[in-house]
Amino acid sequence: MSLTEYRALFPITEEYAYLNHASIAPYSVPVARAMEDFIASRHQRGWLDGSRWEGRLEKVRGLIAQLIAADPGEIAFTTNTSHGLNIVATGIDWRDGDNLIGAETEFPANVYPWLNLRRLGVELRLVPARQGRILVEDIAALMDARTRLVALSFVEFATGFRNDLKTIGQLCRERGVYFCVDGIQGLGALELKVSQIPIDFLAAGGPKWLMGPIGTGFLYCRQALIEELIPARIGWWGVVDRDDYFRYDSPLRHDARRFEEGSLNFLGLHGLGASLELLLEAGISRIEERVLSLTDYLIAGLQERGYHITTPIASLQERSGIVCFHHPHYSVDDLEQRLRAARVVISRRGQVIRVSPHFYNDETDIDRLLDALPTRSA
Numbered sequence: 001m002s003l004t005e006y007r008a009l010f011p012i013t014e015e016y017a018y019l020n021h022a023s024i025a026p027y028s029v030p031v032a033r034a035m036e037d038f039i040a041s042r043h044q045r046g047w048l049d050g051s052r053w054e055g056r057l058e059k060v061r062g063l064i065a066q067l068i069a070a071d072p073g074e075i076a077f078t079t080n081t082s083h084g085l086n087i088v089a090t091g092i093d094w095r096d097g098d099n100l101i102g103a104e105t106e107f108p109a110n111v112y113p114w115l116n117l118r119r120l121g122v123e124l125r126l127v128p129a130r131q132g133r134i135l136v137e138d139i140a141a142l143m144d145a146r147t148r149l150v151a152l153s154f155v156e157f158a159t160g161f162r163n164d165l166k167t168i169g170q171l172c173r174e175r176g177v178y179f180c181v182d183g184i185q186g187l188g189a190l191e192l193k194v195s196q197i198p199i200d201f202l203a204a205g206g207p208k209w210l211m212g213p214i215g216t217g218f219l220y221c222r223q224a225l226i227e228e229l230i231p232a233r234i235g236w237w238g239v240v241d242r243d244d245y246f247r248y249d250s251p252l253r254h255d256a257r258r259f260e261e262g263s264l265n266f267l268g269l270h271g272l273g274a275s276l277e278l279l280l281e282a283g284i285s286r287i288e289e290r291v292l293s294l295t296d297y298l299i300a301g302l303q304e305r306g307y308h309i310t311t312p313i314a315s316l317q318e319r320s321g322i323v324c325f326h327h328p329h330y331s332v333d334d335l336e337q338r339l340r341a342a343r344v345v346i347s348r349r350g351q352v353i354r355v356s357p358h359f360y361n362d363e364t365d366i367d368r369l370l371d372a373l374p375t376r377s378a
Contacts, residue, residue, distance in 0.1 A: 003290050006282060007360045017344045017365035022157060022185055022322050022356035025211040027271070034274035035213070038267050053266055060273035064218050066280060068183075068202065069193035073255035074226070076219045077264050081184045082109045084203025084219035085151070087259050088180050089113035090232035092148065096121030100149040101142050103127045103134045107157045110182040114151055122148075132159040132312045136167050143171075149178040154186035158349045160311035160322030162186065169198035178225075184208050184217075189291050189321040189358065191284050200225055209321065209358065210279070212272030215265050221256050235261030287359040291321040294357045294366060298323050301370040310352050324352040330374055342372035 012018050012026040041049050058072070065072040078084040090113075100114055104126045114124045125142045127134055139150060150172050155162050165181060172179040180201040186192060188209030194202060202220035206212030221229060231252065236242055238258040239250040252258040279287065299309055302325050310324045326332060336348050346369070347354040357365065 001281075003282060003286060003359050004362065006278070007362065009278070010360050013360070013365075015343060017342075017361075017368040019355045019357045019361065019365060019369060020345045020347055021189070021209050021211070021358045022354060023347045024207050024214070025209065025358065027213075028211060028275060028278055028360075030274040030278055031212065031271045035267055035271040038270045053270070056273065057264065057266065057269055060269050060276065063273055063276040063280065064220075067187065067276060067284070068220060069195040070220050071223060073257075074220055074223050076221065076256040076259040077269060078203070078205075078217040078219050078259075079215050079265065080109075080217045081182055081203050081205040082113065084201075084217055085110060085113045085180070085182065087219055087232070088149075088178075088201045088203070088221075088229065089117060091229035092178065093230065094120045094122050094148065098146050098148045099123040099125055099144070100151060101125050101127060101139055101147060102151045103129065103153075103156070105129045105132070105134065105156045105159055105161070106151075106153060107182070107185075109184075110151055110153060129156075129159070129161075132156070132161050132310060133318065134161065134163055136164055136171060139168060140171055143175060143177065147175070147177050149180055151180045151182070153182040153184075154192060155190070155320040155322060157185050157322070158324070158352075158354070160320045160324055160354075162190070162318050162320045164317070165192070165199065166197045172200075173198045185322065186320060188279055188284075188287075190288050194220060194222070201229075206268070206272045206275070209356075210272065210275055211358070212275045213265075213268035216268040216272045219256065219259060221259070226256055226258070227254070229259075231259055231261075233261045234258075237262050237264070282359060290359045291357060292316070292319060294361055294363070295319065295321060295323050295355075297363055298355060298357070298366050298369070301366065302373075305370065305373060305375045307373070321356050321358070323355045324349065325355075326352050327374075335373065338372050338374065339369060342368060344369045344372055 009028045061075050062072045064075050127138045169179045178200045183204040187204050200222045206216035207214045237260045241250040307325045307327050312318050
């Protein structure tokens with residue numbers, strides 16, 4: 001099936017040029033149907049089909065593992081990216097005087113869990129961005145003997161810069177430092193295999209490039225670290241004998257399910273599973289190629305019209321599905337209003353317009369955006 005054929009599964013294309021997957025993605029037809037099926041079952045049969053739905057959740061866990069080339073036992077379901085990052089932040093045995101390294105361009109979800117560690121005497125050091133880029137040598141320069149962890153995004157949300165996870169992960173592994181990645185702005189659009197990149201923890205949410213429901217997500221924890229990471233919250237769902245209700249001394253599960261303290265978001269996770277099936281069927285490598293092709297087309301059109309691209313674009317390895325721009329003679333307010341009037345869905349981040357197409361978009365969506373923009377040479 002060609003990628004162009006998947007467009008029919010996204011009814012939103014009939015009315016909008018939806019180029020905002022770095023924010024919240026629309027549902028595909030399979031996602032809506034999966035959630036409708038679950039609602040219908042609960043409505044008509046209560047929990048009589050519960051074992052079937054629980055079994056389906058384990059298939060969803062397997063789909064996540066397939067997406068990132070992990071083992072299903074290394075995957076814990078979460079409610080969002082912040083939830084996963086907080087499991088990591090509260091699970092490390094920190095000592096007063098320890099430090100960790102982040103970046104000044106991070107989304108707040110990948111900042112607040114680490115700032116919360118100040119009460120334990122842990123310092124958060126932020127790497128400065130150089131023209132939107134986070135350099136490996138700047139990360140290394142901030143490391144010392146008390147550095148315990150590096151926390152970075154796969155893709156920076158406000159610039160579209162793709163971090164060099166492999167090199168950073170190797171640096172961390174050489175120095176005995178944990179490497180934690182916020183994957184939400186890349187997974188679903190770009191390939192990432194934890195079997196090939198030394199990542200210790202990877203957290204992501206479902207509603208952006210994975211095109212799943214809000215309130216869904218996952219945490220990958222490398223197998224060797226599962227029992228090293230201390231669960232800050234423990235519940236009946238994460239123990240070995242979950243259904244032995246009067247046994248209160250059951251040990252924690254030996255895989256990442258120990259971090260799932262209570263009943264899960266079945267409705268949302270079934271929707272996420274349908275989206276993962278669609279993405280894996282389309283093929284992540286094909287999706288990445290398509291997304292980068294669309295952003296190439298967008299960048300060329302913007303440059304021809306005198307717009308300034310703030311996303312680092314010199315190296316293909318640093319590119320993602322996000323392109324940010326502005327114009328020297330038009331306000332961001334004006335540009336945003338024009339695009340919305342043309343039913344082109346984008347995000348404004350600070351003083352730039354952020355565009356983020358997915359694989360079912362095509363050049364007509366990009367043309368609609370370009371046609372809506374005023375043109376004036378710089």
